[in-house]
Amino acid sequence: MTDTIVETLRTYVRANQARYVTELRALVSQPSVSATGEGVPQCAALVQGLMERAGLCTQAFTTDGYSHDNPLLYGEYGAAGAGPTIALYAHYDIVPPADPERWSVPLYDPVIKDGRLYGAGVADDKAQLFTIIKAIEALAQAGVSAPALKVVSDGEEEQYSPHFESFMAQHRDLFKADLLLGVDGEAHETGPVLALGLKGTLFVRLDVQTAAKDLFTGYSPVVPNAIWRLNQALASLVDRNGRILMGGFYDAVAPLSAVEEAWLAQVPFDRPGILRHLQTQRLLVHDGADYYRRLTTWPTCAITSISGGYHGAGVKNVLPGTASATVDFQIVANQTCDDLEAKLRRHFARHGFEDVQVTVLQRRGPHKIASDHPYVEPVRAGARRAYGIEPVMLPYYRGAGGVGAEFQGIGVPSIWLPTLYPMENNMGGTDENVRVQDVLDGIVAIAVICHHLCQAR
Known part of the structure; x- marks a missing residue:
């Protein structure tokens, strides 16, 4: 049976693919290296413009540790009502590009080769921030219902967001929501991932x-x-x-729940593929369950x-x-x-x-939502609906960071939804890239999940 909501959103995204590629290239062309400050305020202005054109009411905060050189971006879409309020997070800063002399393409003049868009910071995290913004645009322009949405984008994430906690303490009401969806990191090689926390x-x-x-x-x-x-x-x-x-x-x-143990046992494990992806000769594990238990929970x-x-x-x-x-x-x-x-x-x-x-x-600090939390299954069902396959469920994502700990501190749980295929994107490394199709699929997925959450409260 055809899912009319999914098809409506896919049709809108396909019709705007060329424009999306142009806009994403412009975003990646703008440096935003938080370690040095290079291009950060200019990138913030570019992102804020994208948010406003997508239909969000935005603010660029420059107080409580943030400044015109590193603003915290915030946007709202829709009004709070009977449904839940969903916060979405991704960051607009990048790490210093790795080994610039070894890149085969320009750092900040993105090119497309074999369906992949290359450029510094495109995978971590500009393409995924772009999917959030364009998902909201698609919901608005395609006339698809959504809950009240709040978008938060940080220009200091690669420096562990040193000012976010103090800023949130002064603006708790701004960040009140029922759930945070974080969009950062890599999916599984077989399909989408939902991670219930970050270390x-x-x-x-x-x-x-x-x-x-x-x-x-x-x-x-x-x-x-x-x-x-x-x-x-x-x-x-x-x-x-x-x-x-x-x-x-x-x-x-704490030990993993029985549900979480079952999830880990079901994650597909491609040892040769993982060795190629990590560019290593050896893993410190015995099998797939051991690999994902160590990677995501140790x-x-x-x-x-x-x-x-x-x-x-x-x-x-x-x-x-x-x-x-x-x-x-x-x-x-x-x-x-x-x-x-x-x-x-x-x-x-x-x-x-x-x-x-x-x-x-x-x-x-770490943060984690319980596997039986009422929002886990609706997000899982929304991802399944968007991608057409069951998402890989993980107790934690493999890394640390994000702002989930601060949101957890004010009672907002989080789920992380990386939208990028993991193999060969070289996240944070030489010739960093994303598959253009991943970006388009990610736009649809975030839009579908947000729509699906309308009835979740």
């Missing part, structure tokens, strides 16, 4: 100083080597299997950088007096950043590493 993160820098200056390596028998000292401290954090060794680290981690401890000693030309027999590393701890529901920081400091003290200085660079 939290505690990002720290560890510093060791064993001498006030670098010495010759001949002093190694009598003066500690800062790099060895730091490596020993890092090695104390995990065992050979990656299990985190801090006392009490797992105490608050807390993690990842060394992200380590430095010390001499890295110049030639050789230098230096005994390093200082060394540093950065570590990203990702945590799950019921764990907190404050508790993790305290456990980390106690761990180093108990193992004789009192000299390791811990500096917290970023912190963000």
